[in-house]
Amino acid sequence: MFQAEQYAHWHQFFENIPISSLDFYNSLECELKNRKVPETASARIEMLEGGMLSAKRIYLQVQRDWQTYHICVAPFGTGFFVSSRLLVWPWKTWPIIAGIGGAMLALLFTLFVGLTAESNSLLLGFLGIVACGFPLIFLFAVAAIVWFISCRRLTYYRLDTMQAFQEAVHRILVAQINRTVEASGRKPLTDAESKPILHKLLQR
Numbered sequence: 001m002f003q004a005e006q007y008a009h010w011h012q013f014f015e016n017i018p019i020s021s022l023d024f025y026n027s028l029e030c031e032l033k034n035r036k037v038p039e040t041a042s043a044r045i046e047m048l049e050g051g052m053l054s055a056k057r058i059y060l061q062v063q064r065d066w067q068t069y070h071i072c073v074a075p076f077g078t079g080f081f082v083s084s085r086l087l088v089w090p091w092k093t094w095p096i097i098a099g100i101g102g103a104m105l106a107l108l109f110t111l112f113v114g115l116t117a118e119s120n121s122l123l124l125g126f127l128g129i130v131a132c133g134f135p136l137i138f139l140f141a142v143a144a145i146v147w148f149i150s151c152r153r154l155t156y157y158r159l160d161t162m163q164a165f166q167e168a169v170h171r172i173l174v175a176q177i178n179r180t181v182e183a184s185g186r187k188p189l190t191d192a193e194s195k196p197i198l199h200k201l202l203q204r
Helices: 022-034 096-121 122-152 157-183
Strands: 005-014 041-048 056-064 067-076 079-086
Touching: 005 157, 022 041, 022 056, 022 157, 041 122, 056 157, 067 157, 079 157, 096 122
Parallel strands: none
Antiparallel strands: 005 079, 041 056, 056 067, 067 079
């Protein structure tokens, strides 16, 4: 439930075209800044190619709101491949909620130990926790319910901006790929080749 889900992906392979992954990522990030896609942050991340001891591959990560794009451009034999995956993760702030809940429990436990030691009575310590802890637990429960509802709620605006973000980043990626391909004397990607596969809520 709290894991990211893949909502779009795209992949293409190009023969006999040399490429520098880092240079491509630099150009892509510059283009993202020039297009002024709002509330967007990009970063280079490393992902394992296989198991825990396998080599790592550098991806370009582009994030906005619930969405995270993972873009990989890498040499493969005499050519290179490009892939992009759009992940949607409404629950990505759950560690904050869990951290607040954990801190609250630690505070109540510390208070219980202190009251019990001071009164030398488990019953008085328990009653003190009930009296002091009930308002905290109530406020936390309300906050958790509001957070849960906000994570489940997909408004028209959020859906529209999610689709706009997906299309904006994908068009920038395809344009950058076409510049690389055309520089080698090849034809640019066709509309069919450029079209990503959309899943679930991003399908039109």
